[in-house]
Amino acid sequence: MQVVVPLKSFNDAKKRLATVLTAQQRCELMKQMFVDVLRAVVATPEVEGITVVSSDADVAQWVAQYAQGITMPLRAFDPGSYLTASHQTVSNIVNRRTGAKPGFTAVNTLAEAGLCHAYRAVAADLLTRGASTMLLLPADIPLVSKTDIQALLAVHTRPGVSLAAAGSDGGTNALLVSPPDIIAPAFGKNSCLRHSGHAREQGLEAIIVNTAGLNLDIDTLDDIQTLLATDKECATLRYLRDSGLANELHKSAKAEQLRGTPFRQKDPQHQTNRQVG
Numbered sequence: 001m002q003v004v005v006p007l008k009s010f011n012d013a014k015k016r017l018a019t020v021l022t023a024q025q026r027c028e029l030m031k032q033m034f035v036d037v038l039r040a041v042v043a044t045p046e047v048e049g050i051t052v053v054s055s056d057a058d059v060a061q062w063v064a065q066y067a068q069g070i071t072m073p074l075r076a077f078d079p080g081s082y083l084t085a086s087h088q089t090v091s092n093i094v095n096r097r098t099g100a101k102p103g104f105t106a107v108n109t110l111a112e113a114g115l116c117h118a119y120r121a122v123a124a125d126l127l128t129r130g131a132s133t134m135l136l137l138p139a140d141i142p143l144v145s146k147t148d149i150q151a152l153l154a155v156h157t158r159p160g161v162s163l164a165a166a167g168s169d170g171g172t173n174a175l176l177v178s179p180p181d182i183i184a185p186a187f188g189k190n191s192c193l194r195h196s197g198h199a200r201e202q203g204l205e206a207i208i209v210n211t212a213g214l215n216l217d218i219d220t221l222d223d224i225q226t227l228l229a230t231d232k233e234c235a236t237l238r239y240l241r242d243s244g245l246a247n248e249l250h251k252s253a254k255a256e257q258l259r260g261t262p263f264r265q266k267d268p269q270h271q272t273n274r275q276v277g
Contacts, residue, residue: 001047001153001176002048002049002050002126002129002133002134002180003051003135004053004122004135004136004137005034005041005050005051005136005139006054006115006119006136006138006139007053007054007056008054008056010056011023013029013030014026014029017219020221020252021245025243029218029236029239029240030139031062032235033140033235033236035066035236036141036143037140037141037144038066038074039235040145040146040213041072042070043145043146047149049072049073049074049075050072051122051125052075052076052077053079053118053122054077054078055079055081063075063076077121079117079118079121079122115185116184116186116187119185123181124180124181127181131180132178133158133176133178133179133180134176134177134179134180135149135152135175135177136172136175137173140217141216142216142234142235142237143213143216144213144214147211147213148174148211149174152164152174152176152209152214159178159179159182159204160177160182160199160207161176161177161183161195161199162174162176162207162208163195163196163206163207164208164211164214165192165208166192166216166217167216168220170191170193171187171189171191171192172187172192172195173215174209174214182199182204183198183199183201183202184198186198192208221249221252228250
């Protein structure tokens with residue numbers, strides 16, 4: 001199984017949090033969430049390789065540095081350059097097991113593509129590399145673990161589509177597909193339902209997996225409050241605590257409560273075909 005993690009950039013991440021976090025804080029938050037996702041993927045023995053999809057040069061450089069500390073193949077892939085190179089991938093694979101050296105360059109010939117285009121491009125690229133199964137995970141699900149990924153794999157069929165829904169807006173926090181191009185992407189609000197519908201169009205029943213680690217993606221202050229309320233240690237939580245942001249946000253939450261507008265943690269809502277918890 002090949003894992004795909006799309007990431008636009010660090011420096012322009014999480015704009016919805018701009019009212020409570022500085023640009024630098026949002027950048028660091030994104031990096032820590034990305035680290036949490038990569039650690040979970042690397043810990044999963046069923047994973048054969050990781051592709052980080054981004055047109056951002058800083059992300060490609062960061063990935064190259066991170067790849068030197070792991071044994072699993074890790075590469076950066078620019079969906080824009082994939083098109084301009086006549087469907088020949090220009091990203092490099094860093095594989096410590098073969099002794100290859102990092103050779104990442106930032107090819108940014110097109111404006112950053114949308115997530116659906118990025119999905120199509122990387123799926124096509126992986127098919128040319130012989131991949132039969134692809135798992136797409138967002139970079140902002142810091143509680144994901146090996147157990148969550150294996151829960152998806154345990155119920156997955158081939159050919160097939162397995163999903164995890166975001167608790168906040170019905171989006172897709174994991175998409176496991178065999179083969180990689182079996183359905184068209186439909187990311188965004190309520191995309192879990194749309195992906196399920198696309199699976200039915202192919203004569204398949206999408207399997208929905210509900211786990212705590214796949215439920216929470218970090219987009220809003222409420223999401224951060226939900227994360228802070230958990231007891232699961234991760235790099236993102238350590239950053240929030242060590243930087244003092246956790247205390248600052250706690251004070252802000254109290255101030256809002258005194259003004260009569262309490263923070264509300266969202267209750268996960270899943271509209272699914274089948275749930276596995």
